[in-house]
């Protein structure tokens with residue numbers, strides 16, 4: 001047989017093997033979905049019981065009982081499809097109706113969402129609830145693994161103006177423990193980003209005519225993608241980023257959207273709406289833009305938690321991380337707040353550390369068995385890991401550098417902050 005024929009045969013066989021892999025992976029996810037759904041209905045029952053207990057505490061009673069410690073984590077919908085169609089009606093998404101009816105289940109005088117929030121609200125004491133779940137998802141460092149197994153993360157961003165942001169995100173993913181970090185940026189940003197670090201794999205393709213095909217070649221090897229740090233707002237770059245999100249969804253890859261990626265979502269929410277492996281990480285400005293795009297009315301900023309929850313619901317229960325004095329993390333059903341002590345220093349790039357590290361945490365959370373997160377939505381666990389880590393880095397860096405603290409100083413703290421939070 002000629003060499004050409006042999007090559008052809010080899011290619012055919014490897015494509016077949018890849019197809020088989022995805023078929024099996026899809027079957028595995030379906031079985032996993034079913035198991036989670038069963039688990040979910042059990043938990044829902046327990047949640048209702050918990051609601052009744054809280055309700056009875058709220059109603060004055062002659063013989064007060066002790067506040068029960070939640071011994072489980074309520075969670076309502078854990079299905080993780082490989083790809084989901086977007087929800088059509090922006091003003092009255094079905095999920096909103098679904099949530100409203102669930103909200104009554106906790107008994108008189110107490111909304112379900114309040115029950116959930118009480119269980120998870122993480123001031124200082126509540127931290128203890130979620131940190132162990134984050135820990136459970138962190139892969140152990142053993143000699144049995146090969147390069148790549150702990151995470152291959154892709155960053156979509158980096159253009160002429162912004163080279164720092166994709167660098168911060170990519171290096172943070174590596175420093176947290178991912179094995180490989182790829183940056184897909186424009187041609188002129190690439191040499192700059194490469195010059196910051198030999199650690200990163202930099203692809204100068206984002207503004208090339210066949211950008212999507214070039215990047216898609218790498219998707220089967222990536223465990224998560226972070227879209228937006230330093231992406232800029234040029235139409236062509238946003239269009240390519242959009243297509244990459246679509247193709248990542250088809251493969252079930254966790255997609256974290258930050259910075260200019262959120263500009264894209266505000267313009268075209270359907271790009272990520274309803275995708276259960278999608279996580280958005282807006283600052284307040286980005287949040288306002290998203291909220292107003294979805295709800296067609298000004299944001300009432302008196303209750304951030306409620307607004308975050310509403311936005312998540314409108315986006316099909318996507319996980320949102322609203323960054324601020326306290327970080328609000330919600331999938332529309334559960335709300336976590338992370339108020340890990342940081343500092344008063346707000347230098348640019350901290351959000352990139354957060355989204356890059358979240359790339360690694362999200363991969364770990366989604367590839368962990370569901371008992372690792374005790375049935376809690378893996379996106380919430382991952383987001384909590386990344387926000388607490390970012391804030392701890394900020395605190396430690398500030399301790400050393402005071403007002404001179406920059407994001408590079410925070411990145412230097414990742415190892416010890418990680419140890420303190422998750423390994424001690």
Ligand SMILES: NC(=O)C1=CN([C@@H]2O[C@H](COP(=O)(O)OP(=O)(O)OC[C@H]3O[C@@H](n4cnc5c(N)ncnc54)[C@H](OP(=O)(O)O)[C@@H]3O)[C@@H](O)[C@H]2O)[C@@H](O)CC1
Nearest residue numbers: 162163164165228229230231232259260283284285348349
């Ligand atoms: N070294 C690098 O390369 C870095 C590059 N980066 C990259 O820059 C790109 C653009 O990102 P961006 O966030 O600067 O843009 P945009 O959404 O227009 O916001 C700008 C305006 O929003 C406001 N504002 C912000 N936060 C707010 C808050 N919490 N609460 C309220 N208001 C708030 C604030 O308004 P002002 O204070 O001026 O009134 C500000 O002027 C993006 O690609 C990103 O990744 C960064 O990652 C940093 C490091």
Ligand SMILES: Nc1ncnc2c1ncn2[C@@H]1O[C@H](COP(=O)(O)OP(=O)(O)OP(=O)(O)O)[C@@H](O)[C@H]1O
Nearest residue numbers: 283323324325327342348349350351352354390391
């Ligand atoms: N007032 C605050 N107090 C404490 N921590 C905060 C405060 N505001 C933001 N943070 C923390 O800083 C991190 C980054 O949030 P920030 O709002 O600076 O993001 P960003 O504007 O998207 O960042 P970037 O400069 O990378 O674009 C988050 O982990 C958040 O918890």
